Amino acid sequence: MTGRVRGPRRAAVAASVVVAMVVVAMVVVANVWAYGTGAQADLSADRRFSLTPETREIIGRVDAPLRISVFLNLEGGTARDARFLLARYRERNRRIDYRLVDPDQQPGEARRLGVTTYATVVLEYRGRRVDAPGVDEVEISSAILRLLRGSSPTVCLTTGHGEWTLDDTSRAGVSDLAELFANNAYETREIDLAGRASVPDACDVVALLGPRVPLLPEEVDALGAYATAGGRLLVAASPLSTTDPNPLLEPWSVRFVGGLVVDARRSEGLDVSNLIVERFPTTNPVVEGVPRLQFPATGGLLADSEPARGITVSELAATSDAGYIESTPDDGIVFDAGADVPGPVLVAAAVDASRIEEGGERRLRTGDAGIVRTRLVVTGNAEWFTNEFLGRLGNRRFMTNALAWLAEEEGVLAAPSRVSTVRPLPWTAERQATVVAVTVVGVPASVLAVGLGVWFVVRRRERPRAATR
C-alpha cells in the first residue's frame, strides 16, 4: 500500500524537479542571450544615451581594467547624468568601471589624484592616466582613445602669416576646430618657422590653415623637407589670400589654380560660389561617411593626370559638371570659354606618396628598409572649418577623417553636436507650496475621502442585513 502511494509521489517530485531545472536553464539562457545582444530602445530626448558607433568601437577595444573617476558634486542632475552615461560604458564592457567622487567628501582621494576642481574626470588604464575635460560621451570616449593609443598625436599649426587662431570664438574664428582637436585627443602646437631650418620633430601633422601672406622661402623649404621626409601636411589654400601654396604642392602632383569656383547647380541660395559639394570621385577614408560638404569662396585644384612614381592623388571632392573656375570674378560671374576652366572642378585632394627607404616604417619584414609615407590633404578653401561652417553638412566629419588619415589613426570620433539637456524648473516657494498641496496633501486626502465614503456606504448596506439576521 505504502509503495503504491510513494511511487507516484516520487515520480511527481522527480517530474517537478526536472521541470524546475528546465525552467531555470531556460531563464539562464534567455538572460545570457539578452545580456549579449545589448539591444535597447532610447526614448530620451535626442537619444542622448545611445552611444555612437565610434564610441562602441572604442569601448570594444578596452581589454584591461579601465577606471573612470568623476569628481563632482553628487547632488543634482549632472551627477545623475554622469552616472547614467558611464553605466552605458560599463554595460557594454564590464572591464570599464566608474565611480563618482565628491572632492569635498573624499578630499584624500581627490588629493591622491591631484584633483583640485569639480567636474574633473580621471581615467586610468594599464598604469596610464588621462584627464577628460568633462563628462560627456565625446570627452570620455576621446580620453579612452588616448589611453588606448598610448600617446596623442601633435598637430602643429603654422603661425605668422595671418592664419586662423584657435582661441577665436567669432563666427569667422576656429575655436570649434580647437575643440575638435581636443575631443579627438590631438595635442596642438603653434609653430613659427621663420628662422627655423626644420619643422620640430614633435609634429605628427603640420596644418597650414589659411595663411594670408606668403610664406618665406626658408619656411617653404622647411615644410618641403618635412613632407619629403614622410611628413603629413594639411593645406587649406584660399583664393582670397596672396599665399602661393604651389611650391609645397607641386612636388606631389597637385596644384592650386585659384580663381573662384562657382557652381550654379550645387550652391547655397543665390550665392553660386558658396558650394555644396556632393561629388566625391574616389573612395578614400577622408570622405568616408561624409554626405556633403559646404565650401564657400573656393579656389580650384588640379591633379596631374600622370603623377610621379609612387604618388597617388585621390580626388576627394569636386563640383558638378555645371561648375567652373571663374578666373576674373570681379568682372562678373559669367563663363568665358577662353579664360575660365570648365568643370567638374576639383576642390579637395589627398596625396599618398610611399617609397622604401632605410629606417622607414616597418610593418613588413624587409630588413632595415621600410616605407616612408608622405601624406597631404589639400583644400582650395580656408573657410570650411571656421566656426560658421565646421558644423555644416559633413565638414566636421571631413576634418576628423582628414586628421585621422594624416596621423594614421585607426579610430577617432566625429564629435556630435552637443545638445542642451538642462530643463530648468526654478524651485520657488510658490512651486514648492503647489507641489506639497497637490501631491503630499491633496491626492492622498482625496483617496482617504473616497475610502471614507465607501466605508460609510458599505456599513449602511451591512446594517440592515445584520438587523434582518
Added chain:
Amino acid sequence: MRTAFTIAWRDVRSAYTRPVGYGVTAGFLAVSGVVLVTALRGGEARLDGWFAPLFVLSGVLAGLLSMRSFAEEEAAGTLEVLLTAPVRPWEAVLGKLLGVLGVFAVVIAGTLAAPVLVAAMGDPDAGPILTGYAGLALVGVAFVSAGVAVSAATRSQLVAGTASIGLLLALWFGSVVASTFSGRVRLVLEYLSPSNHVTGFLRGTVALVDVVYFVSFTALAVGAAVTIVANRR
C-alpha cells in the same frame, strides 16, 4: 482562467471596501509626494530623482500588499477552502497575483499626478517618464510575484511581509555587496541585483536585458509560488 479573475476581483474588492486599502494607497502617495518635493529641489524639470526612490518603495509596497494574499487566508481559515476547491494551483496563484497587482496598479496610478504637475510647471523629457513607469510596472510585477511566493510559504502575515520586504531589499542592495568583489563573482552579483536593472528605465532607455531579467524574476517567483501551493494541497 476565469477562476483566477474571480479570485483577483474578490481580493481587489476586499482591499477597497475596507479602510486598509485606502490607507496604504494614501500613505504611499503621501510618501511619493514628499520624495517629489525633494527631487525637484535641484531646480530641473526631471523625474529620475523621483523614480529612483519610488523603485525601492515599490519593493516595500509589494511586500505589504502581497503578505495578505495567502497568509491572510490562512489566518482567516479560508485557505483550506481555497486549496480544496476545484481550483488548480496555478489558478490560485495567478488569481492572488492579479489581485495584488490590481491594488498595486491603483496605487501607482495615483502617482500620475506628479508628472502631470511637473509638466504643467516645466518642460520635462517625456521619454524617461514613460520608461520610468514601464520600469515601475516590470519591477512591480516581479516584486509582487516574489511577495506572493513568500506569502504562500508562510502562515503568518507578519512573517510574510517582513520576509518579502527583507528579501527584496537584500536583493536591491546586493549591488553594494557586489562592488566589494571582483571578477565573475562581482558580475554575477551585480546582475542578480534589481537595482542594476532599473538604471536604463531612469535615464529613458529600455534594454532587452532588463526586460528579460524582470520577466525571468517574475517567472521564477510565480513558478515557486505554484510549487509551494501545490505542495500544500
